Amino acid sequence: MTEGLTEPQKGQLTYNSYLKVGELINLQVLQSDPPQHDEMLFIIIHQAYELWFKQMLHEVTAMKSFLLKDDLLAVFKCCRRVIRIQDLLVKQVDILETMTPNDFNRFRELLNPASGFQSAQFRVFEFQLGLKRKSYLRYHSNDPAATKALETAIAEPTVYDRVLACLDRLGLDIPQEVLDRDVTTPHKESEHLAQVFGSIYRNSEAHYHVYLLLELLMDIDQKLIAWRWRHVSMVERIIGHTIGTGGSMGVDYLSSTLKKRCFPEIWSARKYVIKDLSEKPGTMGYSGSLDSEHPQPSDPKSSP
Numbered sequence: 001m002t003e004g005l006t007e008p009q010k011g012q013l014t015y016n017s018y019l020k021v022g023e024l025i026n027l028q029v030l031q032s033d034p035p036q037h038d039e040m041l042f043i044i045i046h047q048a049y050e051l052w053f054k055q056m057l058h059e060v061t062a063m064k065s066f067l068l069k070d071d072l073l074a075v076f077k078c079c080r081r082v083i084r085i086q087d088l089l090v091k092q093v094d095i096l097e098t099m100t101p102n103d104f105n106r107f108r109e110l111l112n113p114a115s116g117f118q119s120a121q122f123r124v125f126e127f128q129l130g131l132k133r134k135s136y137l138r139y140h141s142n143d144p145a146a147t148k149a150l151e152t153a154i155a156e157p158t159v160y161d162r163v164l165a166c167l168d169r170l171g172l173d174i175p176q177e178v179l180d181r182d183v184t185t186p187h188k189e190s191e192h193l194a195q196v197f198g199s200i201y202r203n204s205e206a207h208y209h210v211y212l213l214l215e216l217l218m219d220i221d222q223k224l225i226a227w228r229w230r231h232v233s234m235v236e237r238i239i240g241h242t243i244g245t246g247g248s249m250g251v252d253y254l255s256s257t258l259k260k261r262c263f264p265e266i267w268s269a270r271k272y273v274i275k276d277l278s279e280k281p282g283t284m285g286y287s288g289s290l291d292s293e294h295p296q297p298s299d300p301k302s303s304p
Contacts, residue, residue, distance in 0.1 A: 031110040038103040045096050046116070052085050053121035059085075060128045060159055067162035070169060072209050079216035086223035093230045101238050108239075120146035127153035129220070129262040130160045130187045157183045160263055163217065164193075167210060172196055187264070194265040198272025214266050221262045228260075 008014050016022060028043045030036070059078040066074040120143065123136055132154055140146040157165075161183055168174040175192045197214060204211040261267055 030107075032107040036103075036107040038099045039107045041096070041099060042104070042107075045092060048092065049089065050119070050121055052089060053119070053125060056082050056085055056125055057121060057128070060125065063159055064128075064157070064162045067159075067166045070166050072166075072213055076212065076216060079213075079220060083216070083219050083223055086220070086227060090223070090227050090230050093234045097234055097237060099238065101240075104238050120149055124149050124153045126262075128156075128159055129224075130158040131260055131262055132158070132184070132186050134184075154184050158187070160187060160217075163213065170210070172200075172210070189264040189268065191268075194268040195272055197265050197269035201269055201273045214263075214269075217263050218266050221266070224262065225260075 027047065028040055030039045030043070032039050059082050063075050063078040066072075066078065118139055120140055126132075127150065134154060137147060137150050137154075140150060161181075164174050164178060168179055173192075173196050175190050178190050178193055181187070200207045200210050200214065
């Protein structure tokens with residue numbers, strides 16, 4: 001099986017030299033002395049997260065470029081890749097949960113005041129999707145590179161901004177005040193825009209590419225929520241409601257982030273779809289009220 005392989009010549013590219021494996025596997029510097037077994041896992045898990053964050057940012061940057069060209073097929077590919085990575089990020093928590101509370105406690109104090117809250121790449125990813133908060137910059141005041149990346153993300157249009165501009169060029173009735181908004185500030189939900197998206201969902205066959213784009217963005221948003229929830233449950237399982245190493249409120253803070261939505265109108269568009277169906281009794285085989293909290297029991301005489 002190896003007969004076709006040749007010995008590498010001096011200076012030739014190899015697997016190890018291309019991937020910088022020697023450098024990569026020496027980046028895990030433990031703080032514990034004597035070394036605590038589970039600290040290696042803790043470091044590798046978080047380094048792997050940062051690598052995947054880098055890839056997601058790479059995809060998001062490409063998405064924004066493709067949106068400027070109205071190239072939705074290329075955008076779909078980037079979205080799907082981000083979604084697959086998000087699935088992996090959620091599953092990765094399972095590995096971290098093999099560490100018991102006592103395992104973590106053996107080196108936890110050595111991490112103070114470092115905190116996952118300081119992940120600049122994750123924060124840039126949030127900013128690029130529309131969850132901008134200038135106040136987060138103060139947590140990176142001692143890191144010029146991180147500060148620059150965050151400031152750039154705040155100054156630039158978000159993925160959502162680019163999506164809405166693209167849809168406007170494609171002929172959708174995107175509100176002008178949404179298109180002209182200050183991109184350095186958080187997006188404010190627009191009822192008009194939600195109604196526009198609701199019409200897309202009610203007529204998805206006629207606007208299939210737009211419908212598919214909205215659904216992929218919804219997937220990204222939903223996967224982000226799923227990752228936050230998985231993160232919250234993992235932290236609670238390992239440290240309970242203890243204050244975080246960086247001074248954050250730990251589980252309580254993480255739980256509050258579950259309410260965040262990157263693309264709020266895609267979520268709120270659903271109510272216009274449901275309202276439309278509820279006005280037509282019998283649609284899709286349903287003859288009752290969609291909002292009924294107390295459905296009527298079926299007639300026992302009609303039961304088989």
